[in-house]
Amino acid sequence: MLPTDASPEESSTLLKWRSSLGHHSVSSLYFWTSSLCNTTHSNLTVSPCTWYGISHNQVGSMIEINLIRANVKGSLDEFPLSSLSHLMYMNLSVNSLSGHILPQISLLSNLTYLDLSIDKFLGLIPPDIGHLTKLEVLHLAFNELNGSIPLKIGQLHWLSEVALCLNQLDGYIPSLLGNLRKLARVYAYDNSLSDSIPPEMGKMINLKVLHMDTNFLTRPIPSTIGNLTKLRKLHLFANKLNGSIPLELGNSNLLISLSLYNNNLIGSILSILGNLTELTLLYLYDNYGLSILNLRMNSLSGTIPQTSSLRSSLRTLGFSQNQFEGTLPQSFVNSKNLEVLDLSNNKIVDKFPTWLV
Numbered sequence: 001m002l003p004t005d006a007s008p009e010e011s012s013t014l015l016k017w018r019s020s021l022g023h024h025s026v027s028s029l030y031f032w033t034s035s036l037c038n039t040t041h042s043n044l045t046v047s048p049c050t051w052y053g054i055s056h057n058q059v060g061s062m063i064e065i066n067l068i069r070a071n072v073k074g075s076l077d078e079f080p081l082s083s084l085s086h087l088m089y090m091n092l093s094v095n096s097l098s099g100h101i102l103p104q105i106s107l108l109s110n111l112t113y114l115d116l117s118i119d120k121f122l123g124l125i126p127p128d129i130g131h132l133t134k135l136e137v138l139h140l141a142f143n144e145l146n147g148s149i150p151l152k153i154g155q156l157h158w159l160s161e162v163a164l165c166l167n168q169l170d171g172y173i174p175s176l177l178g179n180l181r182k183l184a185r186v187y188a189y190d191n192s193l194s195d196s197i198p199p200e201m202g203k204m205i206n207l208k209v210l211h212m213d214t215n216f217l218t219r220p221i222p223s224t225i226g227n228l229t230k231l232r233k234l235h236l237f238a239n240k241l242n243g244s245i246p247l248e249l250g251n252s253n254l255l256i257s258l259s260l261y262n263n264n265l266i267g268s269i270l271s272i273l274g275n276l277t278e279l280t281l282l283y284l285y286d287n288y289g290l291s292i293l294n295l296r297m298n299s300l301s302g303t304i305p306q307t308s309s310l311r312s313s314l315r316t317l318g319f320s321q322n323q324f325e326g327t328l329p330q331s332f333v334n335s336k337n338l339e340v341l342d343l344s345n346n347k348i349v350d351k352f353p354t355w356l357v
Contacts, residue, residue: 010062013080014054021074029070061086068093068115075099081107091115093139098122101140106131115139117163122146125164130155141187142166149193154179163187165211170194173212178203185209189235192216197236202227213259214238221265226251233257237283241265250275257281304329304343316340328353 018032032051055064063086073096081104088110098120105114106128112135122144129138130152138156141163149169153162154176160183169191177183178200184207193215201207202224209232217239225234226248234252237259244267245260253275261283273279303326304319315337325347332338332353 009083010080013083014051017078017080020078021072029067029072055089057086063087064089066091067095070095072097076102076105081105084108086110089113092119094118096120100124101126101129101145103128105129108132109134111135112158113137117141117143119143125150125169127152129153132156133158135159136182137161139163140167145169147171149174149188151176153177156180157182159183160206161185164191166190168192172196173198173201173217175200177201180204182206184230187211189213189215194218196220197222197225197241199224201225204228205230207231209233211235212239217241220244221246221249221260223248225249228252229254231255235259236263238262243267245272247272252276254278259283301325303327304348318342319346320344322346324348326350 015032018029021029029052053065053067053070054062055066057063062084065084065087066089068091072092075098077099079102081102085107087108090108090111090113093115094117096119097116100123101116101121103126105126108114109132111132114132114135114137117139118141120143121140124147125140125145127150129135130150133155135156136158138153138159138161142165145164145167146169148171149164151174153159154174157180159180162183162185165187166189169188170193172195173188173193175198177186178198181204183204186204186207186209189211191214193212194217196219197212197217199222201210202222205227207228208230210228211233213235214237217236218241220243221236221241223246225231225246229251231252232254234249234255235257238261241260241263242265245265250272255276256278258276258279258281265284273282301323304324317332317335317338317340320342321344323346324343327350328343328348330353332341
């Protein structure tokens, strides 16, 4: 439904931003022109009633800007952040926008959805973003952002999804993230985040997806991870985590994907995997201290993967009571310290491997 009246101030300020963009951006926003709209008032009002990517509420206030893949090139320097106080949804992703994310973005106080991903933004994430207290979705992925994650993100109590992946963020993960009890999905992979995973993250009781792989995280995985009983995907691979895999992880019995490979984890996962009955993907390789790998009593299928990366430490390998098929991987011969190998109750069809003797 088109508004009967729309704000001329909002219209003119967006036109000013449009004029600051590159020529090809102007062509992609060709229909952003001053035009007359039907109105019940005696005077006609200049308004962006039919502009591409723009939506209004019934009283004519702009509430949505959706310019995903609109071939827009430029910056936000002239974007009318101070004039769009009713805006609830802004998606400028998959364009060629560059420059900095301005602190004045906090003026969009009614914003619930912000997507600036897959652009060319650089510099710091402004701490002022923490003033967007109605925000539910924050996507800043695949840019050139650096610096640390602002502490004030911990003030976004309605946030359900945050994507900061594929940037150049460093520093530690703020413990204040534990305040975000509605958070369901966190994507922070492919950055340079360091230090430990804060135990306070165990307070995010509605978390379903946690991807913090490919960083420089250290120290043991906190036992509080076991409080995340709704967790479906946990990817912490390609870090520098050490210590044992916490037994409490077995409480997350809805996990379907667990990727912990390429760390420095040690010990046994025997007691954990017995509870993870929904697990369909498990990656643990390149944990050079791992001594027991037990995947028994699951519904794992396909062929048994190569284990050459575990050869230096693996002592017990259990794949029993699954649905593995095919032949045994010859890489087992590299597991020089292997003492127990249990492959019973599967669908493996093979001759006894003489290379194991």
